[in-house]
Amino acid sequence: MSERPGFMGYRRPDGRVGTRNHVLVVPTVICSSLVAERIAAAAAPVGTAVPHLAGCGQLGPDMRVTHETLAAYCAHPNVGAVVVVALGCEQVIAQHLADTARRHGKLVEIVAIQAEGGTVRTTEKGTRIAQGFAGALATEEREWCDISELVLSLKCGGSDYTSGLASNPTLGRVTDRLVELGGSAVLGEIAEIMGAEHVLAARATRPATATKLIRIITRVETEARSLGLDIRGTQPSPGNIRGGLTTIEEKSLGATHKGGERAPLEDVVAYAAPIARKGLTVMDTPGLDVESVTGMVGGGAQVVVFTTGLGTPTGNPIAPVLKVTGNARTARQMADNIDLDVSAIMDDSETLDAAADRLFADVLTVASGRRTAAERLGHREFAIHRRNPTI
């Protein structure tokens, strides 16, 4: 074993490393989502589905995002095999998803509801395929992977004043350490960088990256302005405000702590686009928790650390989501949802560095296979970001 930190992961034919080995059941369209869920349930917990509301009636850019997000999940290193569940008349092309999975060395099959002859036959055939794939994946073994192979998604949700003071700075220290060791981290939620962009832009390694960040933030502000709407209706959320957060700037400055204090900003990428560089990347995602995590995992994150103040249960279909809170009450009241309690920071009985040591160790243990609270509870929320109306 190396002296450098690392984890036990699945090395994939395309060179990437997975922290889970799922049979992913992908519906091409809302119409095949139920069948996909039933097939995945029959092979749970290895089997996992990504039911969604899209796949048809979408305009150009939205259709592209749907296609690319589903393809990114088919290619993801936490996935060992893919069953594509098509309807037959939809916009999303089943063969494109299957080809993507195959190119990345996954086992893959397509079942189509119109061609198979209905829900019952398709569910039966898909279940047989998924069970066969699960059997094949069970023989694969984890091997030692260096920490530089890790892409960590940084997320906060249900924030309160403890988020900016305890859980986010704890995660920030883990981010700094991970990036110094050659790993990658991704920060989403553009609306929650608004007001703190100067902190991240100052750490950009290239002027073009800083410009890109500012441009995306300006776009979100311009969108709100062009609708004549006040972003304060949603940011901070009513729960944030009860928790003592007053403005988006305040929320953002606390939220941006997740990205560490030193980690250089290497890249700014589109929703669910590949996270190609080591170091810190910002992804253009909305603030809505599930859409944001869906995008960052699509970009290649194999583990998500999700800090929360008020408590939130959501997970992801293919990546472990590790919940951290700095709120002692939430740690008690929502104990079944919380993986790590760092509330001792609030009364000075634990230092941020000591809490970061515990979180760092937990990230590696979860990467090596320990199931998170969200995984144990079956939280597998998935939502593809949409920008345009359905036609």
Add this chain to the structure above:
Amino acid sequence: MKAVLVISSRDNVATALEQLEPERRLQIDGGTLVVREAIPPGHKIALQAIAAGAPVVKYGSPIGLASAAIAAGAHVHTHNLSSSRGRGDLAHSATGEPAPRLAEPDDRGGLVGPVTPSKERA
């Protein structure tokens, strides 16, 4: 445990770590700050007087502008601190008057609307 937390030396607000009651005297950085009104844990207290229109600073950065004059020791929240970002409502008209909201949560938590700016302020 500290009663309040000052994050950066540049800040003009601190975060209450416990319920603060009026008249309580807090020792902060060698000075005394008298709490003017009840402040719930997690909410902000002004460390000094902040003029209307001046920046409110936390984490060493501005978190918005004072929408009213704020006295030292006062509760700082949505009633006297306003974001200066993403304000499409202000950009909507040349006069800076807020645009009508499409819908506004009513007192019972349901949706009513559209409402006029004057009703909104009432």
